[in-house]
Amino acid sequence: MIELPEGAPMARFQSYVHDLETLHGWLDVDLVHNCFLMGEEVGELFKAVRKYEKLFAQGGAAPVDAEAARAHVGEEIVDVLNYLLAIANRLDLDVEAAFRAKNATNQTRSWAPMKG
Numbered sequence: 001m002i003e004l005p006e007g008a009p010m011a012r013f014q015s016y017v018h019d020l021e022t023l024h025g026w027l028d029v030d031l032v033h034n035c036f037l038m039g040e041e042v043g044e045l046f047k048a049v050r051k052y053e054k055l056f057a058q059g060g061a062a063p064v065d066a067e068a069a070r071a072h073v074g075e076e077i078v079d080v081l082n083y084l085l086a087i088a089n090r091l092d093l094d095v096e097a098a099f100r101a102k103n104a105t106n107q108t109r110s111w112a113p114m115k116g
Contacts, residue, residue, distance in 0.1 A: 010096035017085040031090045038083030045076035 002023060004016045021027050029037070050056060052069040088095045 010099070011094065013081075014085050014089055014095060017082055018089050020082070021086060021089075026086075029086075031087060034083055034087050034090060038080060038087065041076065041079040041083055045073070045080055048073045048076045 002016060002019045004012065008016075018027075021029075048069070051064055052066070052073050054064060085095065088098075
């Protein structure tokens, strides 16, 4: 069983995803296909958020349990995160370093509200 310790740094998350991919034989999935698969997971995340927010429910659909819907959003976020980390691993990127560098840049920027 692969384990991820509580409070692990992002590098350990990346290592965990690599170990998970090794376990399932997914290391031969190339960068482009990982991007496609992540795109599918993003769609599933959006659908889960839509269900949680009770937007555009199908007629005759069973009522949505709010806590179950919230938990499902969490599951889909994890699927997206797993693919993001797998993509970073394919490129040998340190996600934590990239996160810190990009957000340091973002702190120097300002965004004005769009005028409608």
